[in-house]
Amino acid sequence: xxxxxxxxxVARARFGGELADWIDLSTGINRQPYPVPQLPAHHWHALPSxxxxxxxxxxxxxxxxxxxxxxATAGAQAAIQMLPRLAPPGSAKILAPTYGEFGHxxxxxxxxxxxxxxxxxxxxxxxxxxxxxxxxxxxxxxxAALLALLPKVGRLVVDExxxxxxxxxxxxxxxxxxxxxxLRSLGKFYGLAGVRxxxxxxxxxxxxxxxxxxxxxxxxxPAIAIGHRALLDRTWANxxxxxxxxxAPHLDNMAQAAGxxxxxxxxxxxxxxxxxxxxxxERLARAKIWSRIFRDWPGWLRLGLPGDxxxxxxxxxALAR
Amino acid sequence: xxxxxxxxxVARARFGGELADWIDLSTGINRQPYPVPQLPAHHWHALPSxxxxxxxxxxxxxxxxxxxxxxATAGAQAAIQMLPRLAPPGSAKILAPTYGEFGHxxxxxxxxxxxxxxxxxxxxxxxxxxxxxxxxxxxxxxxAALLALLPKVGRLVVDExxxxxxxxxxxxxxxxxxxxxxLRSLGKFYGLAGVRxxxxxxxxxxxxxxxxxxxxxxxxxPAIAIGHRALLDRTWANxxxxxxxxxAPHLDNMAQAAGxxxxxxxxxxxxxxxxxxxxxxERLARAKIWSRIFRDWPGWLRLGLPGDxxxxxxxxxALAR
Numbered sequence: 001x002x003x004x005x006x007x008x009x010v011a012r013a014r015f016g017g018e019l020a021d022w023i024d025l026s027t028g029i030n031r032q033p034y035p036v037p038q039l040p041a042h043h044w045h046a047l048p049s050x051x052x053x054x055x056x057x058x059x060x061x062x063x064x065x066x067x068x069x070x071x072a073t074a075g076a077q078a079a080i081q082m083l084p085r086l087a088p089p090g091s092a093k094i095l096a097p098t099y100g101e102f103g104h105x106x107x108x109x110x111x112x113x114x115x116x117x118x119x120x121x122x123x124x125x126x127x128x129x130x131x132x133x134x135x136x137x138x139x140x141x142x143x144a145a146l147l148a149l150l151p152k153v154g155r156l157v158v159d160e161x162x163x164x165x166x167x168x169x170x171x172x173x174x175x176x177x178x179x180x181x182x183l184r185s186l187g188k189f190y191g192l193a194g195v196r197x198x199x200x201x202x203x204x205x206x207x208x209x210x211x212x213x214x215x216x217x218x219x220x221x222p223a224i225a226i227g228h229r230a231l232l233d234r235t236w237a238n239x240x241x242x243x244x245x246x247x248a249p250h251l252d253n254m255a256q257a258a259g260x261x262x263x264x265x266x267x268x269x270x271x272x273x274x275x276x277x278x279x280x281x282e283r284l285a286r287a288k289i290w291s292r293i294f295r296d297w298p299g300w301l302r303l304g305l306p307g308d309x310x311x312x313x314x315x316x317x318a319l320a321r
Numbered sequence: 322x323x324x325x326x327x328x329x330x331v332a333r334a335r336f337g338g339e340l341a342d343w344i345d346l347s348t349g350i351n352r353q354p355y356p357v358p359q360l361p362a363h364h365w366h367a368l369p370s371x372x373x374x375x376x377x378x379x380x381x382x383x384x385x386x387x388x389x390x391x392x393a394t395a396g397a398q399a400a401i402q403m404l405p406r407l408a409p410p411g412s413a414k415i416l417a418p419t420y421g422e423f424g425h426x427x428x429x430x431x432x433x434x435x436x437x438x439x440x441x442x443x444x445x446x447x448x449x450x451x452x453x454x455x456x457x458x459x460x461x462x463x464x465a466a467l468l469a470l471l472p473k474v475g476r477l478v479v480d481e482x483x484x485x486x487x488x489x490x491x492x493x494x495x496x497x498x499x500x501x502x503x504l505r506s507l508g509k510f511y512g513l514a515g516v517r518x519x520x521x522x523x524x525x526x527x528x529x530x531x532x533x534x535x536x537x538x539x540x541x542x543p544a545i546a547i548g549h550r551a552l553l554d555r556t557w558a559n560x561x562x563x564x565x566x567x568x569a570p571h572l573d574n575m576a577q578a579a580g581x582x583x584x585x586x587x588x589x590x591x592x593x594x595x596x597x598x599x600x601x602x603e604r605l606a607r608a609k610i611w612s613r614i615f616r617d618w619p620g621w622l623r624l625g626l627p628g629d630x631x632x633x634x635x636x637x638x639a640l641a642r
Binding site: 002004006007008009019024027029031033036041042043044045046047048049050051074075077078080081101105108187191192193194195196212213214215216217218219220221222223226 | 328352362366371508540
């Protein structure tokens with residue numbers, strides 16, 4: 001098992017408390033999430049219909065500014081699970097450090113996986129992986145630089161799970177080009193990680209192959225209904241982007257006042273250099289605030305943005321202690 | 322794409338009407354489904370935790386009377402999608418006629434697939450598939466006969482998607498034996514097809530391999546919460562089994578009065594010989610009742626059980642016309 005944020009089980013086992021006592025800032029999942037509406041009962045009971053799935057796909061194309069083939073999956077993770085099946089195992093290069101599941105899944109399926117430290121070093125790979133903006137350090141890549149890389153690799157996967165609040169970074173309008181696959185997620189910006197909904201955008205043959213691997217009903221009826229509504233709600237998305245743009249620097253100010261330094265981040269999470277990350281995590285955990293630290297980078301601590309006023313106040317108090 | 326029941330899109334395109342106008346009897350999905358409770362918001366927003374997934378697994382073990390390793394999947398279909406990956410492609414034999422997805426998925430993954438007409442003919446296969454009780458004809462197999470087959474095949478998959486109402490047929494108490502895989506579903510008996518929740522039960526190594534293929538969050542938070550509750554609710558399950566035991570023969574009586582003959586069935590659906598199935602389907606469809614017919618068996622029509630009194634009355638009227 002790969003280490004992930006969102007593991008409140010671990011936090012509770014170590015520091016006690018009920019689930020409701022904790023503020024989970026260990027992920028980049030928006031804590032002011034898209035409001036889930038009351039759902040017509042048939043979404044729970046009937047098999048999702050082709051018409052409902054097609055309407056969801058159309059909403060995603062509209063939200064992501066693309067006309068490319070795409071497929072709804074049970075989160076971006078479900079698309080990652082299928083990536084190794086698009087071609088016989090070969091060489092994969094991953095722009096690192098990043099989300100651990102890519103390397104884990106590819107190695108498990110027989111691929112030879114190497115980390116790369118810059119875009120140029122990805123050239124020559126059968127499969128190149130870039131997360132844009134990157135998790136955990138927020139590193140950003142110019143879409144033009146990614147397009148320039150495309151002809152130099154077998155396939156280029158760009159994971160845009162954190163791109164909703166920085167749409168200028170998205171390659172989705174270029175999706176459909178041979179060899180380019182783009183992953184999107186409803187888990188982070190929309191705060192709907194439990195719903196398990198994401199998309200893979202790509203060339204027609206790749207999307208068709210992924211659809212075969214995913215089977216006829218890869219996402220739930222409620223996911224389809226909620227996702228459809230969320231993706232078409234530009235008012236909510238614009239307000240959320242505006243809120244995050246104000247609040248992320250506010251979190252940085254609080255962190256800097258606590259002696260931490262900004263390493264990077266996206267509007268949904270920030271990565272700080274904190275000295276002893278283990279000690280910093282413990283300090284927050286005693287206030288029932290859970291954060292993410294990294295085995296390989298013992299000075300880094302990642303924080304998602306708190307939700308309501310009360311959460312911001314609790315974090316401020318914990319940082320000031 | 323394989324032809325499935327539940328395709329109300331097709332029904333509406335051919336015969337008109339809104340979704341709510343139709344009674345969909347084209348599947349074996351219970352139309353008096355398990356009531357979906359109001360869910361705590363965190364199931365939508367947070368990633369499902371290991372503790373929640375383990376609690377769901379424990380509930381499934383209790384419901385299925387087993388202590389074997391098992392894995393929650395996005396419906397039995399998600400387990401079917403992974404089956405071809407458990408071993409290098411070889412020879413698969415499927416007890417036919419049955420659910421079309423097994424052959425479709427295995428052929429797509431490079432397996433050589435043969436239909437078999439009886440259990441003995443499955444011997445020698447690298448992968449043998451039995452649906453028990455079978456869809457669409459309700460054929461039943463003695464668990465002892467299936468256990469006797471187990472040493473004669475590489476792996477034996479028993480799809481028990483329709484076994485909830487006939488628990489005496491289930492091999493789940495024998496799960497854990499090497500080579501035996503059992504599929505269960507929350508879609509049919511519980512009427513929760515839109516939730517996408519099922520289980521695969523098996524030997525430790527197989528379940529571990531499937532868990533790797535499925536990834537860390539294969540089912541949604543709401544699916545975990547609802548499934549957990551439904552599987553532990555024996556009062557509802559017992560009442561539903563009792564209701565189906567009365568209502569299935571009642572449907573047979575109505576069908577026989579209309580001149581149809583019973584081919585077979587389970588408590589959740591019945592298969593009738595109706596002469597010209599296409600004409601019979603059309604007759605029901607004009608009353609906005611959708612049924613399932615089969616390209617390869619032009620005399621068969623499958624009907625699920627209606628839900629409330631009003632649905633039974635509409636079906637009775639349509640059959641009497």
